[in-house]
Amino acid sequence: MAHIKVDAVDRDSSVDKVEQILSGAMQEFLKHGFAGTSMDKVAVAAGVSKATVYSHFQDKEGLFKVLIERLARKKFNSIFGTEPPEGEPAIVLRQLGTKALQQMVSDEEHRAFMRVLIGESGRFPELAQVCVRAMIKPVVETLTHYLASHPELKITDPEAVARILLGTLVHFHIVQDVMHGKDILPMASDHLIDTMTNLIVSNAN
């Protein structure tokens, strides 16, 4: 029993340590980017020693990659991780846009993640591609499929429309929140979403 307990504790604490490290690394990397983050700070933020960090991850780059790939999955799930939409396009599109934008705006972590991801996409091209595959591609495909399943919208290129939808929302979020443009270019997200929905739906006339 003691033996079993030790094994369990060992495994648990090992997993816990990894989680702790990733949690500390997230705070630091998201706040300061790759170059601006020190492994000392990561260790402190994680509440472990530097040696522990290096015992679980090869180096700074390895830790960074694991963290970003994790975050890509997490953010995709929290923002677009609902079932594929069904129903009246005018309503579904508005709901989808409103919900996605709300999720992005209310999530400070997501803003920091976008900054780091785009900011480091020059130094870590493969990592950026992993995120495109894990986040953007699934969204485009889901939207494309939904649009294509509504022939009454008379959309000839559903994938292009899906990109217009996604691009409009994400760019709006980047300008308003990531780049702090709210006060300089104020705009109610409802207006944007309504206008975009109308553009797509009124095509059916």
Place this chain on the structure above:
Amino acid sequence: MAHIKVDAVDRDSSVDKVEQILSGAMQEFLKHGFAGTSMDKVAVAAGVSKATVYSHFQDKEGLFKVLIERLARKKFNSIFGTEPPEGEPAIVLRQLGTKALQQMVSDEEHRAFMRVLIGESGRFPELAQVCVRAMIKPVVETLTHYLASHPELKITDPEAVARILLGTLVHFHIVQDVMHGKDILPMASDHLIDTMTNLIVSNAN
């Protein structure tokens, strides 16, 4: 005459140094970001001594800010710096989109600039706002004005449509080029631009 020439030489060489420094700083900051850039490397890339760098710019942060503000103006001019568009919307919008996208795609420097600007928008919020004011706001206003001057398009919210236009193009560029998503989510820019143009123009029916 000698007097005039001397004055001119003095001013020129001083300006030249500043230009040299900014040019070296551009190479380094655009490649490695703010935290990843050292002032030693900047001095080497600029072909001047570190003392000279510090004689013209207060510190690393000051140099970075001047550089980014300059680049914001430069990039705005090179990509959207044409006269306000006139003529048939279907043609003007297609031309505008095609030209803007071509400019962005063919400009490696622009990609690096977007990475740095978005990547450092957490650490330098005022700087991001300067760029919103200098680049995005003028584009949105120009597009809004153009769309509003064509009542036959029956657009109720021209500014929202302007944002959809801009967002579609910029997000496409970010995914395809900045984040290296070309091979993962291939799409011809013509299709995107045609689809977007049709969405806006066919509203008039």
Place this chain on the structure above:
DNA sequence: GTCTATAGTGCGATAGAC
């Protein structure tokens, strides 16, 4: 704990304009 890199400073030397 070790070893390297970096921000920023200070100083002597140099070169050119007057």
Place this chain on the structure above:
DNA sequence: GTCTATCGCACTATAGAC
């Protein structure tokens, strides 16, 4: 000769990778 800008270099102190 004087003044100014620049250079090259040495130096401190700190931070950070491992």
